[in-house]
Amino acid sequence: MLNTKRYLLPWVAGIFLLLFSCQREEPPLSGTFKGLEVPKHFPEPVYRFGENTPTEAGFSLGRKLFYEPLLSKDGSISCGSCHHQEAGFSDPGKAFSEGVNGKLGLRNSPAMANLAWFPSFMADGGINHIEVMPIAPLTDSLEMAESLSSILKKLQGHKTYPQLFEAAFGTDSITDQNLLYALAQFMALMVSANSKYDDLLNGKTTFSLPEERGLTLFREKCASCHQEPLLTDFSFRNNGLDLYSEDPGRARITLQESDRGKFKVPSLRNIAFTAPYMHDGRFNTLSEVLDHYGEGIKSTPNLAPELAALTLSETEKQDLLHFLSTLTDYKYITDTNFSNPQKN
Amino acid sequence: MKIFKTLGLLALCTSMLFITSCEKEDDNGEPNPTVQKGTFTLKLDHLFDGNAFALNQAYTNGSGESLEFTKVRYYLTNIKLEKMDGTVWAEPESYHLVDADDMTSTHIQLADIPEGEYHKISYMVGVDSTRNVSGAQQGALSPANDMFWSWNSGYIFFKLEGNSPQAPDGDFRYHVGGFAGANNAIALHNHSMHDQMLKINPNASPQVHIEVDIKKAFDGMHTISVAAMPKVHMPGMMAVHLSHNFHGAFVLDHVHD
Numbered sequence: 001m002l003n004t005k006r007y008l009l010p011w012v013a014g015i016f017l018l019l020f021s022c023q024r025e026e027p028p029l030s031g032t033f034k035g036l037e038v039p040k041h042f043p044e045p046v047y048r049f050g051e052n053t054p055t056e057a058g059f060s061l062g063r064k065l066f067y068e069p070l071l072s073k074d075g076s077i078s079c080g081s082c083h084h085q086e087a088g089f090s091d092p093g094k095a096f097s098e099g100v101n102g103k104l105g106l107r108n109s110p111a112m113a114n115l116a117w118f119p120s121f122m123a124d125g126g127i128n129h130i131e132v133m134p135i136a137p138l139t140d141s142l143e144m145a146e147s148l149s150s151i152l153k154k155l156q157g158h159k160t161y162p163q164l165f166e167a168a169f170g171t172d173s174i175t176d177q178n179l180l181y182a183l184a185q186f187m188a189l190m191v192s193a194n195s196k197y198d199d200l201l202n203g204k205t206t207f208s209l210p211e212e213r214g215l216t217l218f219r220e221k222c223a224s225c226h227q228e229p230l231l232t233d234f235s236f237r238n239n240g241l242d243l244y245s246e247d248p249g250r251a252r253i254t255l256q257e258s259d260r261g262k263f264k265v266p267s268l269r270n271i272a273f274t275a276p277y278m279h280d281g282r283f284n285t286l287s288e289v290l291d292h293y294g295e296g297i298k299s300t301p302n303l304a305p306e307l308a309a310l311t312l313s314e315t316e317k318q319d320l321l322h323f324l325s326t327l328t329d330y331k332y333i334t335d336t337n338f339s340n341p342q343k344n
Numbered sequence: 345m346k347i348f349k350t351l352g353l354l355a356l357c358t359s360m361l362f363i364t365s366c367e368k369e370d371d372n373g374e375p376n377p378t379v380q381k382g383t384f385t386l387k388l389d390h391l392f393d394g395n396a397f398a399l400n401q402a403y404t405n406g407s408g409e410s411l412e413f414t415k416v417r418y419y420l421t422n423i424k425l426e427k428m429d430g431t432v433w434a435e436p437e438s439y440h441l442v443d444a445d446d447m448t449s450t451h452i453q454l455a456d457i458p459e460g461e462y463h464k465i466s467y468m469v470g471v472d473s474t475r476n477v478s479g480a481q482q483g484a485l486s487p488a489n490d491m492f493w494s495w496n497s498g499y500i501f502f503k504l505e506g507n508s509p510q511a512p513d514g515d516f517r518y519h520v521g522g523f524a525g526a527n528n529a530i531a532l533h534n535h536s537m538h539d540q541m542l543k544i545n546p547n548a549s550p551q552v553h554i555e556v557d558i559k560k561a562f563d564g565m566h567t568i569s570v571a572a573m574p575k576v577h578m579p580g581m582m583a584v585h586l587s588h589n590f591h592g593a594f595v596l597d598h599v600h601d
Contacts, residue, residue, distance in 0.1 A: 050479065128497040131479030135487055135494040148488035176488040180480035253496055255580055 029056060029337050036116055039193035041201045041229050045116040047130050047188050052181040054189060057168040060341070062186025064164065065179065067340040070154050072144035073100050079137065079183075080340055082109040086333055088270030089113065089190070095281025099143040106142065107247070108281035110266065111274040113192035113332065119234050123263045123279045126253045131184040148176045155179070192269050192332040193229075200326070201229060207326065214323025217316055224306050225265045231327070236262040237304040240297035241278060249279070261302055272328050286324055290317040380459040382544035384552060386423065386452040386467075389597065390416065390444050391557040399445055406563035409510040409570050416444035416558060417491065418502035418590075419471050419484070423454065425542065426464035433457050439471070439484040441491065461541040465552060469590065470501035470530035473523040496578055498523055501530065502590060504561055508570045516570040518561075520586045522579025529579065529587035535596035542599050553597040564589035 033056035038045060052058075065071065067080040082097040082105075083089040089112035091097045096104040107123050121127035127136060137143040138151065155161040155174050162172035169178045199205040200215075207215060218226075227233040236250040238261040245261025253259075263279045277283040283292065294312035297303070312320070332338070390397040397403075403411050420442050423435045435454055443449045475485060476498045491500045504518040522529040535554070542550055562568045566585040576582045 052479075122495070126496040127494075128477050129479040132487065132492070132494070132497055135492070139494050147490075149490075152488060175482055176486050177480045177482040180487075184479070255578075 027336075027341055029060065031337070033059065036189055036191070039191065039198070041198065042114075042193060043117070043230075045188075046119050047116040047184070049185075049188070052131070052184060054185045055168060057164070058182050058185040059189055061164045061168045062182040062184070063338070064341055065183055066186055067342065070158070071138060071146060071151055073146040073150075076100055077144060079134070082137075082143075083112055085335075085338055087111070087273045088192075088329075088333055090270075090274040092273065092275065095276050097143075099140070100145045103142045103145075105140075107279050108276065111270055112187065113190055113267065113269045113329075114230055115190060116188040117230055120264065124248075124250050124252045125234075125236060125264050130188055131180045133187070134180060134183045148179075151179065152176060190332075190338055192329040194331040195269065195329040196326040197323075198229070198329070208322070210319050210322035211326055214319040214321070215326075217320055218323050221310060221312070222320075225304065226268055231268040232265045234264060236264055237307075238262045238300060238302040239293075240300055240303045240307055241282070241292070243298045243300050245300070247279060258302060261300060268324065268327050270328055270333060272325050273333065286321055287317070290320055380546045381456050382459050382546050382548060383453065383455045383457065384542060384544060384550045386420075386454060386465075387551050387553050388420070388442055388450040388452070389553060389555045390450070391555055391559075393559045394557065397444065397558055403559070405559060405568075405570075407510075407567060407569040407571070409508055409562075411506055411508050411516070411562075411570065413444070413504065413506035413558070415503055415505040418442050418469055419491065419499065420452065421468045421471055423452075423467045424465070425457065425462040425544075426466070427460055428463050431458075431460075433462070437483070438467075439475075441484040441489055457544045459545045461543050463538055463541055464534065464536050465542065465596070466532065466534045468530055468532055469594065470521070470587070471499040471523070472530065473528075475499070476523045493519075493521065493578065498579065501587070504558070504586075508574075511570040511574040513574060516574045518568075518576045518586055519578075520576060520583045520590070522583050522587075524579075527579040527581075527584060529583045531587050531591040531594075533591070533594050537596065537599050540599045543601060548601055550599060550601045552599050555595045555597045557593050557595070560593035561586060561590045564592040 035054045036045065036049070065079075067078050069075050069078045069081075071078060077098075077100060082091045082094075084092060086092075091109035095108060096106070097109045099105060110123065115121075115130055118130065121130070121133045122136065127133050135148065138146055139148065152174055155165075162174065165174050165178055165182075166172035168182060171178075196205055196207075196211075197215075200207055219228075225233055225235065225237055236259065238245070238249070242261065248260050250259035250262040250264075251257060271286065275284055275286070277286070277289050283289045290312060293307070293310055294317060297307050297310065299308070392403045397413075397416075399413050399416065401412065403413075405411055418441075420440045421438055423438045423440075425433045440452050441449065442452075471485065475481060480487065485499070487494075491503070492498070493500060498521050500519045500521045502518075502520050505516065507515050520529050537552070542552060544550070565588045568586060568589060573582060576586060
């Protein structure tokens with residue numbers, strides 16, 4: 001009896017492995033999967049994964065789902081449709097992105113990087129956890145317009161997803177928790193920490209004179225909100241775009257008029273590639289952004305006090321532009337581990 | 345020798361299985377195989393103004409508005425029982441989604457309760473703040489159950505929806521939630537059962553009947569009119585007012601053995 005079992009076990013295991021390897025259509029990740037590695041010049045991340053321990057299978061599944069148009073109501077768009085890697089996972093050139101049926105969203109599609117450090121999500125900070133973040137774009141009628149239960153049905157009936165969920169979570173019965181876990185694994189591991197700026201902090205490079213002057217100016221005039229090294233303090237500020245902001249911003253969540261027109265301070269990582277800028281994509285270039293901070297700030301009652309007396313000369317703007325270009329992380333925006341697996 | 349050990353272990357495990365699950369004993373720290381366990385049913389009877397409630401029936405609230413409900417759903421969570429000596433039993437993973445349209449959801453089965461007489465039952469209508477900020481949940485708390493705000497993270501504790509000719513758009517929709525600060529809409533319920541104690545033992549299947557009078561959501565501490573306030577869809581003062589009213593809707597009717 002025992003002997004038969006001993007014979008059978010490797011066979012059964014072997015057949016299982018064979019099944020999985022045959023059905024694997026994903027290209028393998030490059031390098032060894034190490035989970036979340038905290039860059040040595042970064043603080044501790046906010047997201048600790050809890051029961052959602054990252055694995056290579058979970059991360060790969062999250063990546064596949066990120067680029068999966070099945071998640072939208074009519075199968076026309078995926079998360080990647082409005083978050084392009086080459087643009088730092090923003091939607092280049094679009095003030096507002098198109099959802100299903102060509103409907104336009106209400107705010108500019110944000111760049112994505114270092115999300116494991118985010119205490120809140122969205123420009124108004126309404127979302128409190130990385131795992132539940134995707135529910136908003138998945139279900140918003142202006143975005144992917146699909147219900148979670150319908151997504152689960154589509155994935156369950158798909159030819160490969162049940163096996164991929166089995167490999168990642170030990171069960172081929174697909175739940176929304178595991179769907180959100182996989183997406184969270186992918187998103188949380190999207191770490192951008194290899195720009196020239198990061199190299200400078202880690203003593204691996206030196207800045208040109210204009211870049212250095214830009215960094216000094218940045219630390220003097222910008223870094224109180226765009227706090228280093230994540231380049232945001234995640235607070236909500238009104239940066240004087242309008243005398244009266246039609247978009248309530250943070251007030252949409254808090255219902256406090258004193259929060260009208262306040263938006264989460266965005267990280268500046270990969271900023272050279274994430275145009276257009278601001279919550280409504282009103283500025284097409286970084287020069288326009290700097291012109292706003294130099295001379296365009298409206299003195300609205302909710303204005304961030306730091307901005308009331310801000311001035312920028314033309315040479316200062318040039319130096320700041322040099323500094324901002326050091327924030328591009330070319331490794332991040334070309335890393336095939338974050339790319340659409342169907343295109344690799 | 346080995347065979348005796350194995351047999352002994354087997355017998356032990358079998359007996360444990362009969363008495364209770366091994367896991368639960370580990371949770372309490374001190375295994376005590378002599379404690380007997382029992383079950384009970386928490387039965388929710390939905391009423392409107394004291395009469396049996398059903399969806400798609402016409403009712404009238406205290407403001408004289410005609411109401412026809414299409415949806416009544418709420419979270420009943422964190423169920424606890426207390427003995428006279430202060431011992432508390434808390435149901436593990438105690439999250440239940442009650443739907444007036446689903447009879448089985450109105451009969452909550454509770455199991456694995458140490459035998460004895462309990463004089464107090466408590467629960468929440470709502471979801472504790474922890475689970476509102478802990479990411480993707482499962483089971484009753486699964487976001488796919490459509491009781492979760494995607495854009496303003498948090499659970500919808502209860503939904504009352506329906507039609508009324510007095511509502512400006514012909515319908516009313518109350519989605520009530522909010523777990524922080526002044527917007528906290530979590531309702532804690534405590535019922536004492538001194539008149540008839542809840543007696544848990546392995547041979548009984550007692551029931552605790554809670555009456556939920558939906559009319560109270562409109563006519564309680566605050567008067568809610570579908571003409572004046574047809575929609576609530578986020579945390580805030582209106583949601584808190586509705587939670588105050590809905591709190592008054594839950595009354596312990598009786599316990600029977």
